[in-house]
Amino acid sequence: MKTSFKWLTAAGLVMGLAATAAVPSAHAESVLRVAMTAGDIPDVTGQPDQGFEGYRFVGYSIYDALINWDLTKSDREATLKPGLATKWSIDPADTKRWIFELRKGITFHDGCPFNADTVVWNVKRLTDNTVPQFVAKQFAAMRTRTVNIAGVEKIDDGKVAIIMKEPDSLFYIQMSFWMMVSNCQFEKAGNDNGKYALMPSGTGPYKFDKFVPRERLELVRNADYWDTPRIPKHDRLVLIPMPEATTRAAALLAGQVDLVEAPSPDTVPRLKQSGMMVLTNAYPHNWAYQLNFVEGPFKDKRVRQAANYALNRADMKEMLGGFMIEGYATVPPNSAWYGKPVKYEYDPKKATALLKQAGCYPCDVTFAISTSGSGQMQPLPMNELVKAQLEEAGFKVKLEVMDWNALLDVTFKGREKFPQYHAVNVSRATQDPFSGIFRFAMKSQNAPAGGNWGWYYNAEVEDLIKKIYTTFDETQRDKMIVKVHEIMNDDAAMIWVAHDVNPRALSPKLKGFVQAQSWFQDLTPIVVEDKTN
Numbered sequence: 001m002k003t004s005f006k007w008l009t010a011a012g013l014v015m016g017l018a019a020t021a022a023v024p025s026a027h028a029e030s031v032l033r034v035a036m037t038a039g040d041i042p043d044v045t046g047q048p049d050q051g052f053e054g055y056r057f058v059g060y061s062i063y064d065a066l067i068n069w070d071l072t073k074s075d076r077e078a079t080l081k082p083g084l085a086t087k088w089s090i091d092p093a094d095t096k097r098w099i100f101e102l103r104k105g106i107t108f109h110d111g112c113p114f115n116a117d118t119v120v121w122n123v124k125r126l127t128d129n130t131v132p133q134f135v136a137k138q139f140a141a142m143r144t145r146t147v148n149i150a151g152v153e154k155i156d157d158g159k160v161a162i163i164m165k166e167p168d169s170l171f172y173i174q175m176s177f178w179m180m181v182s183n184c185q186f187e188k189a190g191n192d193n194g195k196y197a198l199m200p201s202g203t204g205p206y207k208f209d210k211f212v213p214r215e216r217l218e219l220v221r222n223a224d225y226w227d228t229p230r231i232p233k234h235d236r237l238v239l240i241p242m243p244e245a246t247t248r249a250a251a252l253l254a255g256q257v258d259l260v261e262a263p264s265p266d267t268v269p270r271l272k273q274s275g276m277m278v279l280t281n282a283y284p285h286n287w288a289y290q291l292n293f294v295e296g297p298f299k300d301k302r303v304r305q306a307a308n309y310a311l312n313r314a315d316m317k318e319m320l321g322g323f324m325i326e327g328y329a330t331v332p333p334n335s336a337w338y339g340k341p342v343k344y345e346y347d348p349k350k351a352t353a354l355l356k357q358a359g360c361y362p363c364d365v366t367f368a369i370s371t372s373g374s375g376q377m378q379p380l381p382m383n384e385l386v387k388a389q390l391e392e393a394g395f396k397v398k399l400e401v402m403d404w405n406a407l408l409d410v411t412f413k414g415r416e417k418f419p420q421y422h423a424v425n426v427s428r429a430t431q432d433p434f435s436g437i438f439r440f441a442m443k444s445q446n447a448p449a450g451g452n453w454g455w456y457y458n459a460e461v462e463d464l465i466k467k468i469y470t471t472f473d474e475t476q477r478d479k480m481i482v483k484v485h486e487i488m489n490d491d492a493a494m495i496w497v498a499h500d501v502n503p504r505a506l507s508p509k510l511k512g513f514v515q516a517q518s519w520f521q522d523l524t525p526i527v528v529e530d531k532t533n
Contacts (some may be wrong), residue, residue, distance in 0.1 A: 029235040030528040032510070035242040035251055037372045039403050041217045042239075044200045044208060045193050046181045047126070047141040049405060051374030052429055052519040053261070055177070057239050060520055061219055062109075063179035063202030066100055066119070068174065069515040074281055077431065078518035080173070084114060084203065088172045090472065095167040096150070100175070102158045106226050109199040109208070111182030116154040116268040121183040123162060124153040133183070140412060144439050144450040145174040150496050166421045167358055169477065173432045205230050205524050206237055215375045216240050230419075232524040233512060243372035243404070249505065252276060258507040258528065262379055265321030268505075275508045276481060280501040281321060283517045284422040284430040285376055286330055289367065289423040289495040290440060292454040293414045296422040297360045306354035306493035308344035310393035315383055320378065325499040329489050330437055331430045332499045337437065339482035341489035344496070351393035365390075366398040373404030375427035375519065377500050385427060386497065414447025415454050423495065424453055429519045438465055441488060456493050 010453035036057060039049040042063060048054025060068070068083035074478050083104050091097035106114040106502045125133040127149050147167055153161045164171060184200035200208045203226065217239040221232040240257060242248045247266035251257045253274055263271060268278055289307075292299040298304050307352075313326040325332060329341040355361045369383045370376055380401070387397040400421065402410075410418050411426050430436030439451030441461050446452045471477045488494075506513060514526040 002413055015249075030530075031236045031238060032234045032259065032523065032528050033240065033257040034523070035084070035240050035248040035257040037243055037245075037261045037374065037376065038241045039243040039372060039405065040214050040241050041211055043137075043141075043148075043197075044211070044217070045124075045135070045138065045197050045381055046179045046200075047138045047177075047181075047334075049141060049408070051404065051408065053374030056374075057523075058217070059179050060203055061199055061206040061237065061523070062208055062293070063181070063204045065176050065178050065180065066102075067176040069176060069516075069518060069520050071518055071520055071522040072514060073235065074514050074516060076517060077284060078516050078520065080176055080330045084101065084119075084419045084466070085175070085177070090169075092231065095470070095472075096164040098162045098164070098168075098171055100160050100162070102160070103160060103226070105242075106203055106204055108182035108185065108201045109222065110182050110185045110188075112182045112201070112438070114180065114203055115157050116160045117157075118183050120154050120161045122180050123149070123160075124180075125181065125186075127152075135193045137193070137400070142178070143412075143448070144445060145177055145434075147444060147450055155267050165324055169469055169472050170432065170434055173434065205232055209236070214241060216403075220306040222472065223431050229526045230522065232528045237523060243374075245378060252505055252507065256506075258510055259513075259526075260505045263503060263505045265319070265323055268321060268323075268503075271505045277506040277508060277510075278503060279506065279513075279515045280503045281515045282325065282332065282334065283519060284332065284335070285375055285427060285500040285502070285519070286430050286436065287327060287375070287382070287427045287498040287500060288330070288333075288410075289425050289497075290453045291456070291494060292419070292422045294415055294454070295419045295454050297363050297365055297420055298454070299359070300358045300359040300360070301492060302354040303360055303363060304495070306351040306393060307390060307395070308360070308492055308493045309347045309354070310351040310390050310395070311344075311386065311495070312346045312348075312389055312495060313497065314346070316382065318499075319385055322507065323501050323503050324377070325501065327496040327498045329496060330440070330485060330494065335430065335436075336478055337433065337481045337485050339486045341486050342446070342492075344492070348389075354395040362393045362396045363394060364398075365422045366400060366420060366424060368400050368402065368407055368410050368418070368421045369425045370402060370404045370407040373407070373427075375429070375500060376425075377427065377498065378403070379425065381496070386495075408429065411451075411453050412448060413530050417448070426453075427500070431518065433468070435486070437481065437485055438468075440493065441484065456488075456491075457485060458487060458491060461487050 042048040042050040042054030046057045066085035070081040084327040085100040087101040133190035150165045182201035189196035209218040211217040218238045248260040509529045511527045
């Protein structure tokens with residue numbers, strides 16, 4: 001009866017979606033309607049909020065980066081490919097200068113040309129608070145990726161140099177997260193980010209059409225997109241924030257949406273019985289807890305180890321209907337940087353013994369968690385199970401529940417601003433060494449300057465990362481990255497739980513979607529078939 005009630009409640013919640021998401025039958029457009037896990041429309045002004053879901057649906061739809069992701073394959077992890085830059089390399093005369101050669105003949109949706117001046121303008125927009133285009137919120141969103149930038153130079157109309165404070169052999173990867181905004185359009189908006197939000201302009205495969213806050217964002221096909229194979233195969237993309245998992249499933253079953261992110265496992269059998277396609281794929285993902293290394297019990301390595309030994313990840317996998325890979329380390333086992341990390345397999349007796357040795361029994365801890373969010377899987381039941389397992393071993397866990405953006409605010413500002421939390425549960429991408437490993441380990445990344453929320457520090461790790469950034473031989477660099485990963489596991493630098501398998505449910509009328517091994521996905525190949533005939 002409980003499940004039936006939940007479904008009835010979810011069905012009731014989607015009754016009003018017809019007015020906001022459905023398309024009149026007389027309309028000739030082909031429309032793709034997506035239910036996101038986000039609680040609101042991601043920021044459209046360049047660097048999206050709402051985590052990587054914002055990048056997936058808004059960032060890489062309206063905009064391009066200098067370097068894009070190749071999302072055309074499902075049988076391997078996504079790799080980088082030329083975007084608005086055709087080539088990139090270190091200046092042979094100066095290892096602090098990255099040179100980017102730019103694609104020619106590109107125009108923004110508003111008709112403004114893309115060139116070196118545009119790139120310089122965009123870099124300064126997020127790094128220089130003295131320029132009129134500087135946006136504090138956008139700066140904050142990219143702070144972890146811009147902290148090492150010293151400046152930018154135009155070499156000629158088709159080439160720019162980005163200068164580092166310190167050598168960074170991996171910096172080029174950061175440019176794949178940097179959305180190029182039209183300087184002309186921003187100036188037309190009077191350098192007002194709020195006004196620009198009503199008229200955003202990029203070079204991407206979709207153009208902004210309209211939005212209703214907290215209800216929907218509508219984008220239309222860019223028929224003149226420079227990357228011809230990625231011109232959308234549908235006319236309109238409608239993005240709908242829908243943070244509750246059963247509501248998303250009910251909306252799909254009711255025909256109100258065509259694609260849903262992260263359906264809850266208990267709805268999957270019904271979705272399949274109704275003809276929906278449920279797709280999964282491994283991808284670079286880490287569902288874990290970052291820990292406070294300054295205040296509270298997790299300062300003690302024995303407490304951190306105890307938390308990891310207390311988790312029965314097989315039970316978590318069963319609860320999720322098999323939709324996860326057991327997580328014992330920061331990167332998944334198929335990663336080139338996995339190595340041979342310490343594996344904290346389920347051992348509740350050992351966990352209890354470690355807590356008693358540490359003098360923390362029972363051990364009171366408070367976790368900041370979210371109701372939904374990009375990559376957060378099923379955060380409420382997952383956190384409740386983690387809480388139950390930790391408490392069986394001797395912890396006493398308080399869960400502080402908040403919406404996704406509020407949790408991101410806690411994470412960005414760091415433990416110094418929020419010392420009441422001993423851990424934060426924010427899923428992370430591991431597709432590159434900085435995103436997946438370094439930003440949680442470097443002193444220079446201590447929040448709010450970067451992604452090291454709890455101020456983890458290990459002198460050996462610090463030295464290794466410095467060497468990695470000055471090593472341009474990929475083989476030697478990878479060996480050192482593996483060592484960093486192994487040391488962090490020995491330190492029990494996080495509480496590791498799961499790696500997601502990226503479940504999505506699609507209407508049978510959708511054809512052509514390729515689920516990439518990535519946090520990002522390309523919606524442009526999707527054909528929306530007319531099932532009314």
